[in-house]
Amino acid sequence: MKAFVEGAEVSLETAAAAAARVLEQARQPVIAGLATDSAGARAAILLAERLHGAYDHMASDILLRDIDVLRQAGRLLTTPNDVRLRADCLLLIGPKLLNIWPGLADRLALAASPRLSEAKARKIFWLGPGRGEAAEIGAAEITATPAALPLALAGLRAAVLERRIRINGALAQKLTELAETLRAAHFGAILWSAESIDRLAIEMVQGLATDLNQKTRFTTLPLDSGKNVSGVVQTSGWMTGFPVRTGFGRGYPEHDTWRFNATRMIESDEADAALWISAYGDEAPQWKRQVPMIALARPQTRFPYAPRVRFEVGAPGQDHDAVEYARDIATFTLARASAPSDAPRVADILALIEQNLTKGYEAC
Amino acid sequence: MLIRLAGGRVVDPANGRDGVGDIWIRGDRIVAPAEGEIPDAVYDVSGKIVMAGAIEIHSHIASGTVNTARLLLPENHRAHRPRPEETPLATAGWSTFETGCRYAMMGFTTLVEPAVPPHYALHSHLELADIPIVDKANLMALGDDDYLLSLLQKGASGTQIADYVGAMLAASKALGVKSINPGGSIAFQNNVRTFDYDDVVPEYGVTSRRIVEALQQAVVDLGIPHPLHLHINNLGVAGNVETALKVIGSAGNKPLHLAHLQFYSYGKEGKRGFSSAAAQLAEAVNAAPSALTIDVGQVMFRQTVTISLDVIRQFAAVPMAKPRKSVIFDGEINGSGVVPYLYKSDNYYNAVQWAAGLELFLLIKDPMRVFFTTDHPNGAPYTTYPDLFALLLSRDARARWLADLPKEAVEMTTLPSIEREYSLSEIATMTRVAPAKLLGLKDRGHLSPGALADVAVYNDDPDRAQMFRFAHLVFKDGDLVVRDGRVTHYRYGRTLAVQPSYDAATDRRLAKYYDDLYGLSRDMFKVPADAIARDYRFEEVACGQ
Ligand SMILES: [Zn+2]
Numbered sequence: 082m083k084a085f086v087e088g089a090e091v092s093l094e095t096a097a098a099a100a101a102r103v104l105e106q107a108r109q110p111v112i113a114g115l116a117t118d119s120a121g122a123r124a125a126i127l128l129a130e131r132l133h134g135a136y137d138h139m140a141s142d143i144l145l146r147d148i149d150v151l152r153q154a155g156r157l158l159t160t161p162n163d164v165r166l167r168a169d170c171l172l173l174i175g176p177k178l179l180n181i182w183p184g185l186a187d188r189l190a191l192a193a194s195p196r197l198s199e200a201k202a203r204k205i206f207w208l209g210p211g212r213g214e215a216a217e218i219g220a221a222e223i224t225a226t227p228a229a230l231p232l233a234l235a236g237l238r239a240a241v242l243e244r245r246i247r248i249n250g251a252l253a254q255k256l257t258e259l260a261e262t263l264r265a266a267h268f269g270a271i272l273w274s275a276e277s278i279d280r281l282a283i284e285m286v287q288g289l290a291t292d293l294n295q296k297t298r299f300t301t302l303p304l305d306s307g308k309n310v311s312g313v314v315q316t317s318g319w320m321t322g323f324p325v326r327t328g329f330g331r332g333y334p335e336h337d338t339w340r341f342n343a344t345r346m347i348e349s350d351e352a353d354a355a356l357w358i359s360a361y362g363d364e365a366p367q368w369k370r371q372v373p374m375i376a377l378a379r380p381q382t383r384f385p386y387a388p389r390v391r392f393e394v395g396a397p398g399q400d401h402d403a404v405e406y407a408r409d410i411a412t413f414t415l416a417r418a419s420a421p422s423d424a425p426r427v428a429d430i431l432a433l434i435e436q437n438l439t440k441g442y443e444a445c
Numbered sequence: 446m447l448i449r450l451a452g453g454r455v456v457d458p459a460n461g462r463d464g465v466g467d468i469w470i471r472g473d474r475i476v477a478p479a480e481g482e483i484p485d486a487v488y489d490v491s492g493k494i495v496m497a498g499a500i501e502i503h504s505h506i507a508s509g510t511v512n513t514a515r516l517l518l519p520e521n522h523r524a525h526r527p528r529p530e531e532t533p534l535a536t537a538g539w540s541t542f543e544t545g546c547r548y549a550m551m552g553f554t555t556l557v558e559p560a561v562p563p564h565y566a567l568h569s570h571l572e573l574a575d576i577p578i579v580d581k582a583n584l585m586a587l588g589d590d591d592y593l594l595s596l597l598q599k600g601a602s603g604t605q606i607a608d609y610v611g612a613m614l615a616a617s618k619a620l621g622v623k624s625i626n627p628g629g630s631i632a633f634q635n636n637v638r639t640f641d642y643d644d645v646v647p648e649y650g651v652t653s654r655r656i657v658e659a660l661q662q663a664v665v666d667l668g669i670p671h672p673l674h675l676h677i678n679n680l681g682v683a684g685n686v687e688t689a690l691k692v693i694g695s696a697g698n699k700p701l702h703l704a705h706l707q708f709y710s711y712g713k714e715g716k717r718g719f720s721s722a723a724a725q726l727a728e729a730v731n732a733a734p735s736a737l738t739i740d741v742g743q744v745m746f747r748q749t750v751t752i753s754l755d756v757i758r759q760f761a762a763v764p765m766a767k768p769r770k771s772v773i774f775d776g777e778i779n780g781s782g783v784v785p786y787l788y789k790s791d792n793y794y795n796a797v798q799w800a801a802g803l804e805l806f807l808l809i810k811d812p813m814r815v816f817f818t819t820d821h822p823n824g825a826p827y828t829t830y831p832d833l834f835a836l837l838l839s840r841d842a843r844a845r846w847l848a849d850l851p852k853e854a855v856e857m858t859t860l861p862s863i864e865r866e867y868s869l870s871e872i873a874t875m876t877r878v879a880p881a882k883l884l885g886l887k888d889r890g891h892l893s894p895g896a897l898a899d900v901a902v903y904n905d906d907p908d909r910a911q912m913f914r915f916a917h918l919v920f921k922d923g924d925l926v927v928r929d930g931r932v933t934h935y936r937y938g939r940t941l942a943v944q945p946s947y948d949a950a951t952d953r954r955l956a957k958y959y960d961d962l963y964g965l966s967r968d969m970f971k972v973p974a975d976a977i978a979r980d981y982r983f984e985e986v987a988c989g990q
Contacts, residue, residue, distance in 0.1 A: 119571065120979075152517055155770035162777035162963055166591075167634055188964075196962060197591055199635075199648060268634050294760075298636045300775045318512045319541045319572045323519060334540075336519055404571065404976055407969065412509060413567045414969045415976040 083380075085391045093392070093425065093433060100356075100375040100390040101437035107354030107373070110134040113343035113366060114358040115313055115325065117377075118403035119413065121427030122309075122316040125358060128431050131438065135328030135352070136317075137343035139364055140310050145338050147275035147303060148314070148324050150283045157290045159270060159300040160411040165189045169200030170266030172259075173220060174286055175230060175278040176211035182274075182304050186218045188409055200267045206259060208233060223255050230278060234285035237263075241292050266297055274304040305408035308361040309397065312406030312413060344368045360394050360427050375434075377427050395424030446485050447471050448923065453490035453902060457497065458874045459891030468495055470898040473922035477894040490902050493917055496873045497892050498554025498899030500880035503674075503704055503740050504821040505752045506544050507558040507572035507583065509565045513772050514750045514783045514822075515539065520768070521750065521785075539826075545577035546932045551830060552901025552916040555880075555889060555941075558583040559623050559674060559704065560754050562779040563590070566617035566972045573940055574981045578926050580938035582620035582884075582986075584674055585613060586754055588627030588656050589779045592958060594649040597659055604948075606659050607666040611947030612955055614669075616971040618942040618983060620884060621671030622664050623704075625754040626678050627656035630780040633757045640757055642678050642691055653678055654695070661699050667945040668988035670885020672700030672738070677709060680758045684713040686722035690729055698734050702883065705742025705820040706730075707802035719794055720857035721801040727808035730815075738883060739809070740816035743802035743833055745825030746790040752822060756780030777963075788825070790846075796854035798824075800847075804858060806837055807865045812874040813882070831914035837867040838909050885986050886941070898923035937980035945988045 084096035091099075104110050112125050115138040129136045138144065150156075164171065165188065179185055186192070194202050207220040209230045215222035225233040233256065236248040240260030246253045263269055273286050286301055293299035305311050314324045321327050323336035339345070346352035347368040356375045357366050363382045366374070376388035379396065397403030398416035401424070407414040448470040455466045469476045469484075505511050515521075521539065548556055556576070561569040561583045573581045587593055587610065596606055610622060628646035635647035642653050661673045677692050679685040689709035703709075706726065714720035730739055748767075753759050756773065759782020763771045772783040788795045802824065809815040821827040835842050840863075847855055855861060867875075881890025888897045900920040906912040915930025924936055959967035974983060 123575070148516060151772070152519060153770065155517065155766075155772055157773045157775075159775035160777050162965075163775050165964075166777060166962065167775075190964070197648070267636070298634060300773075314516070315509075315512055315568070316571070318515045319507070319575060322515045322521075322540045322543075324516060402975075404567070409965060410564065410969055412565050413571060415567070415971075415973050 083393050087389065088387060093430070096390050096392060097430065097433040098437045100434045101439075103354050103373050103375055103389055104132055104356065104434070105438055105440055109330070109346070109352050110354040110356065111343045111346050111352040112136040112356045112358065114139045114364065116308055116359045116361045116364065117313070117427040118309055118360070118397035118405045119312050119316050120404060121358065121360065121397070121431065122313040123320065124428040124431035126317060126320050128435055130329045131435065133329050133332065135330070135341040135343070135346065136325060137341055138310065138313055138325040139359070140306060141325055141342070143275050143306065144310055144314060145324070145326065146280055147283065149338070150280060150287065154284055154287055156287055157294070157300045159302055161188050161302065161409060164270045164302050165195070166197040167195050167268050168270040169195050169198050169203055170263060170269035171203065171205045172263065172269065172271045173205070173207040173210065174234070174271060174273040175209050175282065176214065176227060177277045178272060178274055178304060179214055179217060181276050181306065182408065185304070191218050198267060204262060204266070206262070208237070223252070223259060225252070227278065231281040231285055234282060234289060238285065238289050238292055241289065263293055263299070264296055266299065269293065269297070269299040271299065271301040272304060273301060276306060305406070305411065307408050309405040315406065315413075347372050357388070358427055360397055377430055392430050393424065394427050394430065395422055400424040401426050446923065447479060447482060449484040449487045450490050450495055450900065450902065451487055453493045453495035454905070455495045455892065456869050456873045457892040458870045459878045460893055463870050468892055468900060470900070470920065470923045473898050475892050475894055475896040475898050488902075488918060490918070492905055494869060494903045494905050495892070496552065496901050496903070497877045497890050497896070498901050498919070498921065499552050499876040500884070500886070500890060501548065501553055501556040501827070502816050502880045502883060503559045503818045504556060504827055505558060505560060505823070506556060506821070507541065507569050507576060507581070508561050509568045510560070510752050510754070510774070510781045510783060512572070513774070514752050517770065517772055517783055518750055518785055521748070541572050541575040542577060545579055547828060549578040549919055549921070549927050549932055550915060550930055551913055552903065552919055553579060554899035554901070554919070554921050555580045555886070557581070557620065557884065560584065560586050560625065561617070561619065562586045562754065562776070563613050563617045564778050564970050566619065566970070567976060570618065570940065570972050570977060574977045577935040577937055578921055578932065580941060582941040584621045584623040584671070585617045585619035586623045586625055586779050587613065587660060588624035589630035591962070592955070593659075594628070594631070594646060594651060594656070597651045597655055598649045603659075603662050603666060607663040608947040608951040609955075610660065610663040611667050611945040612951040614943060614945060615947070616967075618940070618972045620941050620943055620986060621669055621674060622660055623674040623676070624657060624660050625676040625779070626680070626757060627653045627660070629653070629678065629755060629757045630776070633760065633780060634775060638757065638761070640678055642688055657692070661701055665699055667947070669943050669945060670986060670989065671883060672702045672736070674702045674704060676704045676755060680708045680755055681762070683711050683719045685709050685711050686726055689726055693729050693733050693737060696733065696737050698736055700736040703737070703739045705818065705823065706739040706805055707742045707744065707798065707824065708820075710801040710805060711797070715853070715857050717793060719797060721797050721804060721859070723801040723804035724808055724859045727805055730809050735811070735814065738814045738816065739805070740818040740820070741802050741805050742818055742820035742824045743806070744788050744795060744798040745819060745829040745832065746788045746795065746799065747825060747829070748785070748787050749822045749825055750783060750785040752783050754779050754781045756782050758782070759784050762786070790849055791851060793851050793854045796850040797857050799850070800855065800858035800860040803836060803843065804860055804863065807863045812867075812871045813879045815875065816879060816883070817876050831910040831912075834872060834913045835910040837872065840864055840866055939982045939984040941986050942983050943988055944985050
């Protein structure tokens with residue numbers, strides 16, 4: 082694994098010193114991408130604080146859609162294992178869930194009956210799947226386009242509460258039947274992802290689950306995006322009290338989903354240096370303005386313009402052991418390296434950069 | 446490094462000491478006076494009060510549920526006034542960093558997070574690892590886990606149950622065992638909305654009582670110093686004093702710790718059918734064997750958020766949420782709920798709760814058996830501790846608060862008639878000596894030679910809240926970490942855990958169980974010692990026999 086300054090290969094130490102110069106000469110640096118394990122996220126947040134900078138994640142638009150509904154309305158939720166073992170009635174919402182989580186059917190043992198339930202069979206419905214998706218897992222399909230989903234969900238809520246449905250025709254009939262089945266469930270779960278449904282639909286899903294709990298038990302399973310996205314949010318949560326899009330301009334954390342959007346900060350000339358972190362895949366930044374960039378990325382990454390300093394890093398759980406959020410268990414686990422190498426970890430490089438900073442307080 | 450704390454009033458009830466004298470520290474330990482040696486540092490603490498570092502036994506500070514509350518309630522952070530400090534992230538709202546700093550500023554040097562289901566142990570340890578300065582530990586929550594309930598259903602032996610508990614503790618690296626409305630999470634998944642001590646868990650045919658008895662015995666059999674830490678059924682419900690009395694009556698001579706008893710001290714008197722039965726409950730505690738201990742879970746009037754694995758109770762509280770949002774989590778091994786709440790002094794029910802907590806503190810006679818908690822953040826955030834100390838120390842202070850409360854609420858309690866005022870020595874017993882004993886931490890809670898040099902020095906300020914809010918000096922392991930109420934620097938403490946012995950065949954059985962039921966390796970749920978490499982050291986707390 083290698084490090085480069087202005088395209089020329091140098092030692093890690095030289096690159097770290099150069100990166101430190103770029104970051105501390107900036108008026109307002111921003112850490113972006115942030116696709117890394119929890120140790121990497123922790124190091125990045127500490128570095129952002131020391132630089133009085135901000136940090137954001139490449140998947141913020143999706144994960145904040147989810148979090149915004151959470152902090153607006155709250156949530157009912159459970160884990161994949163709980164759905165696997167106890168849910169006798171599943172309702173999937175919106176398209177692409179099998180693309181978002183290819184191993185879904187296996188992990189939830191959809192073909193089997195729930196082991197820890199008195200219900201002997203599992204009923205599976207899919208409202209608004211993509212073409213052919215429902216058949217793939219043997220779910221009963223109720224067609225709805227993504228745009229029509231909030232209305233269909235509203236209709237379903239009305240049917241669950243035995244109120245009049247403001248929808249006509251075959252869909253109304255199907256929703257009424259579905260409502261009856263959901264109400265008869267022993268312990269049901271609604272599966273959804275912020276990647277494929279919008280804010281309004283997420284709110285409707287939560288409202289539906291709440292309504293169903295008046296008579297029976299229902300919960301929801303938000304499908305995790307993988308690649309430690311949730312782990313970064315969790316780490317940010319305990320370190321600062323906030324999710325990503327948090328800044329330290331005043332020396333303490335402030336969270337603002339608009340102000341600390343990294344791409345916006347860079348395009349609007351607010352941020353004058355960027356630290357891009359992408360250890361899981363080959364994602365490159367989306368911004369157009371050629372702000373000086375430090376990159377911690379996989380070797381194969383293709384950048385829209387040349388980073389001032391570039392470090393090749395290992396992949397968490399592949400090149401090195403990593404604590405990350407595992408969607409199979411909906412919490413953290415230690416993932417042992419599947420193909421150990423001496424490729425550096427994001428946390429180690431960030432520590433090296435921090436050691437090369439000359440201003441800011443002494444880290445204790 | 447030899448340090449002399451000269452001329453302070455040393456309040457060290459473990460040694461029967463309350464008088465002016467010196468404390469000597471060498472390295473990380475308290476030592477006998479090193480007469481004839483010149484100390485490297487002398488602190489003149491004349492006129493100050495010197496105690497061992499305080500120990501927190503029950504505060505929700507490091508878990509997935511706590512983090513959910515942080516993400517649910519970004520507005521709560523604004524209540525924290527930013528105070529620039531020269532340590533990383535020290536001004537980060539109610540973050541882990543703030544937790545370590547604020548507790549240290551009050552003279553606390555050891556903290557216990559009490560509610561971690563075994564599948565979420567690593568998350569808790571990741572948060573504990575980011576709490577600076579203090580030592581820390583967590584308790585593992587059992588009682589809604591299929592494996593245990595299946596053992597009970599099959600009539601497994603006490604040894605088999607102890608082996609299972611031992612194996613789960615070893616994998617989770619916890620200090621002890623907690624159980625929360627045992628069986629309640631599974632009952633709730635089966636659409637049960639209230640769950641009593643003698644109710645049967647659907648599908649398993651065992652009662653909550655049976656789960657408690659089994660875990661209580663397993664903790665004894667494994668020699669775990671900390672007794673079973675129990676959150677009983679019917680929390681917060683009018684008339685629930687009957688549940689608490691029933692549990693106390695059946696605890697026998699085996700050690701048992703009842704968490705946040707204030708939330709179970711309610712009668713049904715008065716025209717609202719809600720009264721304090723704390724006096725009756727205190728009487729029962731006084732009469733019970735000394736192996737029964739309790740903590741209070743005091744309510745203080747302010748905005749907070751309730752965080753609990755008692756999902757039945759939390760679901761019932763959803764309509765009372767303020768602000769109106771909440772999180773209800775089911776989960777495969779224990780549910781939980783996060784419900785924000787505003788305790789108001791002009792609210793009848795909240796006023797009764799506040800008074801009932803103080804009645805427990807003041808009417809339970811032995812400060813070795815009643816523990817200082819607000820069940821942070823359920824009754825109030827831990828940052829209200831200084832005000833609570835002041836209330837225990839002064840009847841006048843209580844009278845001033847009482848004057849502001851609804852009269853009809855005050856009439857439903859005995860608080861105005863209670864004259865007792867805690868002495869500083871009793872405060873030190875309750876917050877130092879007793880917790881060290883309860884958790885099995887032999888070298889803490891006192892200032893004898895050989896003890897860990899965790900020391901808090903307070904100004905003898907007549908404003909006792911101010912005194913306890915900002916310690917004059919705090920030493921952790923002999924290292925000065927707080928001066929004049931400000932954290933001077935970070936250091937990272939140890940994580941305390943028990944390592945009980947159990948039949949190794951249990952791990953093989955559990956591996957097979959996880960493969961079969963979850964289709965996953967049990968290893969995914971373990972906390973490997975090397976998972977958090979930096980600054981994170983486990984220290985074993987010895988189990989007895
Ligand atoms: Zn608690």
